[in-house]
Amino acid sequence: MQNLTNPIIEKSFAIIDQIVGEHDLNPLDYNIVRRIIHTTADFDFLHLLQCSPNAINIAIELLKTKTPIITDVSMVKEGICNMVAKTHQNEIIVAVKQVKQSENGQTLTETGLLQCTQKYPHGIYVIGNAPTALIALCKQCEGQKIKPSLVIGTPVGFVSVLESKAYLARLNIPQIQIIGNKGGSTVAAAIINALIVMSVKDIR
Secondary structure, eight states, X not given: OOOOOOHHHHHHHHXXXXXXXXXXXXXXXXXXXXXXXHHHOOGXXXXXXXXXXXXXXXHHHHHHTTOOEEESSHHHXXXXXXXXXXXXXXXXXEGGGGOXXXXXXXXXHHHHHHHHHHHOTTSEEEESSOHHHHHHHHHHHHTTSOOOSEEEEOOOSSSSHHHHHHHHXXXXXXXEEEOSSOOOHHHHHHHHHHHHHHHHHTOO
C-alpha cells in the first residue's frame, strides 16, 4: 500500500495538536476530528463528532472487508477515491449519478439513494450534503427494508439538516455524524479518510 500521508499533513497535524492541547476525546475520535479540522480549519468540530458505540471499530472492519461505499454526491467520492484506491479498493457508488431524473417529488439525490438501497442494503452510506437523502435512508432503515452496515451523516445547512441528523440518531444502526448545522461533503470525506488511515495502521 502506498504512503497515506505527507510532510504538509504531518506538520498540520502537529500544529493542530499544539492548538488543541489537552482534550477529552478518546484517541479514535480525535483521529477523526483532527483530520476534519485539517480539512476545514474549524476547531468547533472538537465538540460536534458523535459516534454510536463501537462505530469506529465497525467502520474499520467494514473498510478492510471491501464493503461498498455509497455516497450521496460526487464531491464525497472525489475526496476519498485516492485513499480508497491506495488501500482497500472498496467500490464507491455515487447516488445522484444513478438516475437522470427524480421521481414522485423527490430530489435527484433522494431518488438515486433509494435505488442504491435496493442494490446495496448493507453498504456503508456516506451522506455529506443532502439531508433529503439522509431522511430517505433513515425511512428505509426504520421500515426495516434495509440495514446499512454503517451510516456517516454530515449534511450541512439549515433546511431539514437538524431533522435528518436527529432522525439518524434515533435509529439503532452503527453511525457517525456531525451534530448541528455544520458538516458538508469535505467533512464526510475527512471522516472516511481518517477511518482508512486507522484501518491501515490498525489503530484501535
